[in-house]
Amino acid sequence: MTALPSAGLIDLDYWVLAPVLAPALGALLVLVVDAIAPRARGLHLPIGLTSLGAGLGALPYSVASATPTRTLCTPGPEGRCFYETGPTGLTLQLIALAASLLVLLMLGPGTRHLDRMQRGGAAVTVALVLAATAGAAMVVAARDLPTWLVAIELATLPAVALVALSRGRGAEGGALSLLMVSLTSFALLAVGIGLWVLATGDASFSTDTLRVAFDYPERHRVLLLAILFLVAGLGFKLSAVPFHTWTPQAFVVADEPIAAYLATVSKAAAVGAAIVVLGPLVSLTAMGRDDADSIRLVVGVLAAASMTLGNVLALRMDDPLRLLAWSTIAQAGWVLAPLAMLTPSAVSASVAYLLVYVLGSLAVFGVTAAVHPRAEGAGGRSLAAYLGLARRSPLLAVVLGLGLLALAGLPPAVVGVVAKIAAIGPVVATGQWWLVAVLVVNIVLGIAVYLRWLLYAVRPAPADAPTTRGERLDPGLLIALLVISAALILLSLLPGLGLGLAR
Template sequence: MKGLTIDYVTLLPALVPVVGLVVVLVADLVDPRLRRTPYAVAALAALGSAVATVPGLALGGGSARQTFCLAARPAAAGRPAGPGLQQVCLWQADALASTLQLAAALSALVCIALAWPSARRSRPADSTREPVEAVLLLAALAGTVVVAASRDVGTWLIALELATLPVIALVALSGRRSAVAGATQLLVTSLVSFALLVLGTALWFTATGSPFLTPDAALSSGGAFAAAGAGAGTTPVVAASVASGLVALATVLVVAGVGFKLSLVPFHAWTPTAYSGSSVPIATFLATVSKVAALAALLVVLRAVAVLGTPAVLSIAILAALSMTLGNVMALRQDDVVRLLAWSTVAQAGWVVMPLVSISALGVGASATYLLTYVVATLVAFAVVAVTLRDQPGDGRRLTAYEGLWQRSPWRAGALALALTSLAGLPPGVIGLVGKITALRPVMAQGWVWLAVIAAANAVIGVAVYLRWFRAVITAPTGAAPATGVPTRDPAAALAAARRRPGLVLGLVLASAVLVVVSVQPDLLLGLLG
């Protein structure tokens, strides 16, 4: 296209996963019997994507890595250039977008490690599963990376769905009835979400006359609408008022559409079903990478409309309050740790969007900070669950399976304790406490006292949610081992199991190391996000 400039180095965070999935497909054609090669390629691609985001982490002062830039088009004789015709770049990755891309890539790397196949194949049909799973994981990662940097409605919509649709297939891949039920619910809600997002972007285009999600397009909305309605005798004041209302309505629809993907109440119904029906690595991917994609998509829109004031903040406040309350109350009733983490996701989603009642740099940064805090802690919790299921396939999802974990595996218990205290916002999970304080700052700055009170009450309830699990970890099993369902493992057998599934241990170590670092030095995370 004439006037279009492309910088392929800037696109590397998205190109590396795409190249990786192509390599997986080619390798599968050459030798379909390979089991670990697809995961090795996927892990290298995720790591390469993470490394490619590093140059964007040090950006400041409003600068961004840009590509797909369109040169300004000369205005026609007697007609000024309309909105969207100025110099604009379809890909803009500033420090915030680069940090979200890095979080998505590292989370995907941990999920790939957790999904690493054992040395033995349980059934012949598994020979076709590895490359399919690796390709779908990389496709969803590529969509997440793109949506964080997209600045036009076409790329934004396609990338967001690319980050969602492969996950639906991943949920259903095991073929279990519960997995199919979860995938079906996720598919239906994704279709509704997509319809809301399309309607929202259509209203955006109607109000602004621009396909770009930028502040300039939002500012020009009144003029664009007035120009479109000039023939019908619409006055500029009326046109500006109508355009402002359309932008506000478009923002509400986008919040609702993204709310499905973030598991916000009342768009959350699919979450516990999909999580419990999925394998643990895929549930981990849903809880981390998919949430990064959803928040990244929401922030693209909210940063564009921030110049217009605070549209749709009341709807965000209500969704946040409902989500954290219902999520915590339901999590208190769960004895299945995967369903507990699913309802935890609903509650934590409320904390993630709560700072966005202040659509400003402070609110956006606080929202991203809390999301990354939640993602790191959740990765560790799911990794511990995956390792426990390796040792106790029958009942590793029950809270009772974690009784006496401190005596049986101190390092695993320590990792889980740090993750749970981070989610609860208690020491030694310092990063969780920092995240909650950071999330409350924009709320108090904007005077949302009732929302801050609800958040404080839910912080207390959240402590009870995670301490139920933590208490099991530090409690010695009562009675004989067979009665508790916690068998005593021979160290040699545990070592043999670890050798069969080294990815589980590697994923847990990687996630735990990141959590320890950000807990000891929370300034590292806060510095990345400004």
Template structure:
């Protein structure tokens, strides 16, 4: 459909429109038929499935797919998706679908862990997913800012509605961080417009700004503020303190959403900012070196502090929170190199991290089925898991080995190599040394948890062990999510090039 002012291709917009319309439909159904509580989750799953179904249309052309374009051959487009953007949309939509499966398919589990009813929870997940899918394709600053906040604020509400002890405090911490991040992003956007005279992320105007010393300094300050604002959303050190506070008070599927889909939105937002810089700094200017140093320091600090503190955690969700901080460093490290190959490597690593993390979170949701809060979970709950529930032990092992980068999870090994390769190619040897050291730390973090699952449980009374206890009862949706994640980990380990090809 084409109007006199702007051209719109609705099929290209399907990954964004489908979850948005799904959220609206859920609220309408809840208003018209409040007793039809069993419809909300199927509507949410169908909406996310429709969004996933719209992704192949955007890859039928060799170049980036664009829409919302001004008229004329040189008209600017405000929505653009390339291979990396499509992969990030795939991560957001598929990750949200798996989170909804963990929460369903009925309403009993949702009522037990979330206040407000299934309609509110499903609508919030769909709204946040809309923002995550939109931010990676937005090419103008106002839409980009709205999208990144749309991906964040519903997540705050999801944490606040959790029934775990201290949920309000965790949500307040996340809200304060979100407001601080929003303020920094607003300042950064204002400085960007002042330096470039443009309200879009355009390579041409950015190159002009770099050529003028006065604009140049303002632009570098703008990039610093924007990176700081996104650092909060990425859980990068030193903007990470909200992460363990919010994770441990939320239900496991909600914490999984924060660790995966929210991170995909933040990475997408960072790529939109850094994309124009890739071509501008390709000549190897000092500005490229300074930006690489800033992002590289963030990456090194995040992975080192995250792994060191994860080693000390006994609460599995708190351990995963610090693991998320550490993995944020691995996503940032190749992105800091400011090359097209590095951007693809960052997205490929993010894809592997999301699959592995969702698998581990799904197991924690099965092992801790109640609304447990801070200090109520322990790694000792996993003693004897291999005998009590082989399915959970297998999925947990695959997920942890993928995050650690150890065989037989070949996918994790390849992801580590792919993340290190751009850093080596750029000659940032200090960062290479940090990455290698954190491989060792990460192995210690994840193998420590895995040893609990394979270790025999101690006897409680003569003839009675934890291994003789019944296996955790799995809701149908959670069982489906576990099987899908196990299949994905096995397939991608057998054919790791599939994950790399999606990002390229």
């Protein structure tokens, strides 16, 4: 693929970088427009949607290459590329950009959320979403340690501001919790990076230097410690147990579309970061070397603990956003379980599951945005609000059903069934039967979690219940729900399409 030279020092291909540059430039343009024309409030959201659409439109340029697409390369035979995207990275960029676009649609246009539920004005909210999305798109392709660390923090810190700007009760406390977790995560990641450089002598995620480090016992131990620190730091981003405590606190105080962003785009960035870290180990395993048993065990235990605790506590929740927070923790376990196997097929299975999880979660969060029209905050929402939903708003009930069934892995949302099978496959192939048993138990627990909510929607409301108002489908929210539903139906009819994207 042709690259554009820049001053003879580094090769740049702006088309390859477009999924990162488009939202970054969009955020800058939104702020410039707001400074020049503060009364032009109607321009901010279209600029955000256009920039995300441009990033999505640039992805086919990289897809056309049969080999990994590289840029930011130093010249010469010993040159290195600091930006590389293969099929997995492109799928993660697709997930991050598309999910962000859908979140912006849920916020506006024509919805109450952007103007009434977020402080600071439309420009600030849109710019923060775009900036975080640029970080999420960058982290999956960064191959040097400093850029990777900056990208993962860029994907996180704007989310803290988005929670703080929500008008829900307790938003400041939720944002403070998320900020403290982000600082702790950054410290762990920084220590892990330092140990990685100490063990490998290399400031990039390279299979060659990793192989050399594994061959020396002293370096081997330091490298394992580095990976454990990196996994712990990313555990906060993934909401994996025991690094999960911020998740319910942040979700319940945020506006529903902002909580949807935390549950989807932020998780896509974290999964991408984890794949970049574990990618060299996957390559070593594919070569027949078994140097990472301890890493496989640690990540597997994190996955098992996350899905089990998440599902058990989600069964006890009455607040829909608190339930979704614990559901996010449980689903993080499902994404981690195949990734823990450190095989190429496991990476594809993890990304395929993430794709289905993001679609299902966006569907459910979109419905909660319609059912709960005010800034209720912590304790202001209840599953009782969904009683009689199927009768008074059939469209919302159908979308909710599709999302919940996809997350549960039940037909007619066949894509959820396929995703569960894809996630279990690498675990079975690797012979980790204890983890297979945990996965099977959590399939049953997950079904109970999501069917419990769905039963509220199909049951009629009590005759003496007050009339429920607020399910007004604003234009942006309606478009988002229709797009999400169409995607879930299409992937259920053609489940191989989702698996093909991940591969």
